[in-house]
Amino acid sequence: MDVNSLIFLFAGIAISSAIFALLIFFYPRLVEREAGAAEDMERLLLPIAFYGIDAAYRTTECALGDGYPPLSPADKKKIAESVYHALPAKVGDLDASAVRERISPQQFEQIVQDAFKRSEDYYKANEMYFDEQYEAWKKEQAGRQVHK
Numbered sequence: 693m694d695v696n697s698l699i700f701l702f703a704g705i706a707i708s709s710a711i712f713a714l715l716i717f718f719y720p721r722l723v724e725r726e727a728g729a730a731e732d733m734e735r736l737l738l739p740i741a742f743y744g745i746d747a748a749y750r751t752t753e754c755a756l757g758d759g760y761p762p763l764s765p766a767d768k769k770k771i772a773e774s775v776y777h778a779l780p781a782k783v784g785d786l787d788a789s790a791v792r793e794r795i796s797p798q799q800f801e802q803i804v805q806d807a808f809k810r811s812e813d814y815y816k817a818n819e820m821y822f823d824e825q826y827e828a829w830k831k832e833q834a835g836r837q838v839h840k
Contacts, residue, residue: 733794734803736784741800741807744775772808776800 748768755763763771776797779788795803815822 733791736786737791737795737800737803738807740775740779740783741772741804742811744772744804745808745811747775748772772804773797773801775804 748763748771751771752763752768755761776792779791781788783791
C-alpha cells in the first residue's frame with residue numbers, strides 16, 4: 693500500500709467518524725424537536741377538541757329539550773369528529789390547512805377521545821360533589837314553574 697492510499701484510508705475513517713459523532717450528537721435533539729412539535733400541536737388543538745365535546749353535549753340538551761331521546765355515544769362522536777372539518781381559519785399561529793397537513797383526522801379523533809377521557813375522569817373523581825350541587829339546585833328550583 694502506498695502513501696496516497698493510506699492517506700485516503702485514514703481520511704475516510706476520519707470523515708466517517710466525524711459524521712458518526714455528529715449523528716450521535718444531533719439525533720436526540722431531532723427526536724426531541726419532533727416530539728415537542730407533536731405536543732405543541734396537541735396543545736393547540738386541545739381547546740378545539742373541547743369545543744367538539746361541548747357541541748355534542750349541547751346538542752344532547754337540545755334533543756332532550758325537544759322531546760327526543762339523548763344522543764347515542766356514536767352520534768356524539770360524529771359531532772365531535774366533525775370539528776376537524778370545521779377548524780377555525782387559524783389555530784394558534786398556523787393556518788387550518790397547515791394543521792390538517794400535520795394532523796390526520798384519526799390523530800385529531802384520538803386527541804378528542806383523550807380530552808373526553810380526562811374530562812370524564814375529572815367528573816368521576818368529583819361526582820359526589822357534583823351530585824350535591826345538583827341536589828342543592830333542585831331544592832332552589834322547588835316550586836318554580838317548568839316551561840315546555
